[in-house]
Amino acid sequence: MTEMVRDNPALARFELGDGDALAVAHYRIADGAMIFTHTEVPRRLRGRGIATRLIAGALDSARARGLRIVPLCSFVVDYLERHPEADDRAD
Template identity: 60%
Template sequence: MADEVRDNAAQARFELDADGQLAVAYYRLSGDVITFTHTEVPRALRGQGIASRLVRGALDSAKDRGLAVVPACSFVADFIKRHPDYRALLA
């Protein structure tokens, strides 16, 4: 199915490989605040929970690093609304 979510800091995005394709969540990092700007999942992978797995991994990474989160991406904002355990991360 899919590998683990990884932070590609050089390209300022979290990545998740799934079925030979790449889903990404772009971000901007400023001090101890990470702003998620856009999430992309290849059309063929949509509806399989790939974006949720990607965002969960990205938010877990932010939490582990002690970062506050700004969900400028609507998918990330909606994910946090649906998963209240991540609301404490909001800046």
């Protein structure tokens, strides 16, 4: 897979696809923070590291915008625990 993580602000989500399947990370922005609410990966894409790439790209985008992170999604919480260098959580 060579596709890049892309932000779809009209749908308030980051996307990463492979063919006709699309993994998404939903968010909202409030008070200088990007609030991650849900990550969804189609069954046929699971186990390939796509969700990890998706969240890494989403966090990079939030950081580039100067936004802190509020992880309400359990996958994002787990990602931040495994990658503390990426942890820009709001206090």
